[in-house]
Amino acid sequence: MSSFKEEISKRRTFAIISHPDAGKTTLTEKLLLYGGAINLAGSVKGKRTAKHAVSDWMEIEKQRGISVTSSVLQFKYNGYCINILDTPGHEDFSEDTYRTLMAADSAVMVIDGSKGVEKQTIKLFKVCVMRNIPIITFINKMDRDAKNSFDLLEDIENVLGIHTYPVNWPIGSGKEFKGVYDRNSKKILAFTANNGQKEVEKKELTLDDPALEDTIGYYHKQDLFDEIELLDGAGDEFDLEAVRNGQLTPVFFGSALTNFGVEPFLEQFLQLTTPPLPRETVDEKVEPMSDFFSAFVFKIQANMNKAHRDRVAFMRICSGKFEKNMEVFHVQGNKKMRLSQPQQIMAQEREIVDEAYAGDIIGVFDPGIFSIGDTICSPGHKVQFRGIPTFAPEHFALVRQKDTMKRKQFIKGTSQIAQEGAIQIFQELDAGMEEVIVGVVGVLQFDVLKYRLQNEYNCDIIMETLPYEFIRWIVNDDIDPKTLDLASDTKKIQDLKGNHLLLFTSYWSINWALEHNKGLELAEFGTN
Ligand code: GDP
Numbered sequence: 001m002s003s004f005k006e007e008i009s010k011r012r013t014f015a016i017i018s019h020p021d022a023g024k025t026t027l028t029e030k031l032l033l034y035g036g037a038i039n040l041a042g043s044v045k046g047k048r049t050a051k052h053a054v055s056d057w058m059e060i061e062k063q064r065g066i067s068v069t070s071s072v073l074q075f076k077y078n079g080y081c082i083n084i085l086d087t088p089g090h091e092d093f094s095e096d097t098y099r100t101l102m103a104a105d106s107a108v109m110v111i112d113g114s115k116g117v118e119k120q121t122i123k124l125f126k127v128c129v130m131r132n133i134p135i136i137t138f139i140n141k142m143d144r145d146a147k148n149s150f151d152l153l154e155d156i157e158n159v160l161g162i163h164t165y166p167v168n169w170p171i172g173s174g175k176e177f178k179g180v181y182d183r184n185s186k187k188i189l190a191f192t193a194n195n196g197q198k199e200v201e202k203k204e205l206t207l208d209d210p211a212l213e214d215t216i217g218y219y220h221k222q223d224l225f226d227e228i229e230l231l232d233g234a235g236d237e238f239d240l241e242a243v244r245n246g247q248l249t250p251v252f253f254g255s256a257l258t259n260f261g262v263e264p265f266l267e268q269f270l271q272l273t274t275p276p277l278p279r280e281t282v283d284e285k286v287e288p289m290s291d292f293f294s295a296f297v298f299k300i301q302a303n304m305n306k307a308h309r310d311r312v313a314f315m316r317i318c319s320g321k322f323e324k325n326m327e328v329f330h331v332q333g334n335k336k337m338r339l340s341q342p343q344q345i346m347a348q349e350r351e352i353v354d355e356a357y358a359g360d361i362i363g364v365f366d367p368g369i370f371s372i373g374d375t376i377c378s379p380g381h382k383v384q385f386r387g388i389p390t391f392a393p394e395h396f397a398l399v400r401q402k403d404t405m406k407r408k409q410f411i412k413g414t415s416q417i418a419q420e421g422a423i424q425i426f427q428e429l430d431a432g433m434e435e436v437i438v439g440v441v442g443v444l445q446f447d448v449l450k451y452r453l454q455n456e457y458n459c460d461i462i463m464e465t466l467p468y469e470f471i472r473w474i475v476n477d478d479i480d481p482k483t484l485d486l487a488s489d490t491k492k493i494q495d496l497k498g499n500h501l502l503l504f505t506s507y508w509s510i511n512w513a514l515e516h517n518k519g520l521e522l523a524e525f526g527t528n
Contacts, residue, residue, distance in 0.1 A: 011359030018110035019118035035075030113146030145174035390526035393439030413457035
């Protein structure tokens with residue numbers, strides 16, 4: 001194999017999704033530890049250290065001690081080149097989190113063993129399901145009292161609607177956590193806690209090992225034998241095809257904090273997932289190993305430097321190789337250009353990249369020309385990737401400027417922030433831009449908007465929260481929204497491109513609209 005193809009084959013690009021506090025950061029740290037990207041676990045935890053000050057307006061981030069922006073980490077392990085897309089897991093996460101999943105080839109879902117599937121996981125999970133990407137589950141914190149393991153699996157199956165296949169099986173939990181049984185090797189890996197060091201003492205036993213009873217205890221041994229029988233008899237069969245299609249999730253039990261089960265997880269994860277897969281464009285599929293370069297923008301991060309009001313556009317490379325200073329074509333801008341200051345991020349440190357391959361993520365300096373979903377490709381081979389869906393905001397507010405003289409700044413500011421994808425703006429039908437309806441995925445974005453308009457655009461705003469909770473895109477092109485028969489608390493709006501949407505306060509009003517307007521089709525995602 002040529003080295004070009006080798007480079008792409010060894011890439012694995014995935015996102016880690018979880019409910020806040022389930023242990024995503026801890027697991028990421030441990031994974032990086034194996035890759036040697038950092039020497040000591042703890043360095044990733046930028047969100048609670050002062051070092052994380054990447055942007056001025058992210059003062060909010062520092063003040064609240066949460067991570068609003070997602071970052072990308074690359075490290076090498078066992079001949080693989082791994083890209084982890086970090087997703088902010090706080091309740092107040094933004095649409096960025098969803099979009100990051102569009103750049104990943106698979107997802108790791110971290111679940112707290114004492115809590116099971118939590119709200120935030122469900123939303124993120126739906127996006128993975130929509131894309132049919134493999135989802136691998138890591139049930140964490142087994143060194144704490146956990147829920148019954150069968151109940152945890154049932155929870156995943158019922159709430160998320162996906163089959164499960166436990167790759168290993170825990171023996172006890174909390175103070176009684178004795179280790180895991182690996183169903184493939186049929187060996188028990190006894191639990192030995194360490195302080196998060198890379199080397200974990202490995203104590204493996206077969207089921208007929210005379211030392212087994214001493215190691216895990218009589219009762220645990222009895223339970224384990226019963227449970228293995230139950231799993232082998234009644235559980236789902238392992239089916240790699242179903243894993244790759246996102247219909248079956250392999251489940252691992254472990255404890256990220258004590259570093260137990262992390263390396264076996266990583267090794268098997270790499271086997272279960274694939275190198276970058278072909279990506280759909282408007283009229284064809286692009287193979288990652290094609291000799292031309294192509295990428296799409298999935299995230300724009302504003303104002304790394306306040307003085308310049310510059311932005312960084314993050315793009316996922318879908319095919320070919322990127323080389324510094326090469327000429328590319330920006331499809332939406334219909335322009336040839338060179339990408340300036342291409343960078344990759346290694347555990348908080350930004351580095352200029354000389355080359356990158358399909359599967360990698362690069363951030364480039366953006367003077368304000370890129371939008372979410374844009375395609376960049378080799379000038380000699382023009383393609384256009386399908387746009388990234390617009391995810392439904394869940395919070396809405398009516399926003400207007402305090403000082404009517406500042407109309408220009410207000411329009412410019414809100415439009416630019418919307419272009420970055422941090423907020424969505426809508427208008428009432430036939431209304432102007434004096435007053436806009438802002439929709440966000442996480443309420444924190446309202447604060448970000450207010451802060452940024454004040455600090456970057458010198459524009460104070462008045463914000464009035466609206467009671468709507470659901471937004472739907474009207475799919476039918478031939479319907480004039482004015483003719484719709486709607487409940488009194490439903491609002492008709494349009495986006496800046498003129499697409500028509502409806503705002504609802506309850507599911508009840510959505511049903512009302514569908515029942516009273518035959519043929520009306522409503523979508524939860526918009527396309528751009
Ligand atoms: P995140 O919000 O999902 O990134 O969660 P963190 O990785 O920040 O972890 C949240 C808390 O749970 C921290 O205090 C961790 O030390 C703790 N934690 C993470 N993994 C484990 C684990 O395996 N066992 C125990 N006991 N605590 C853990």
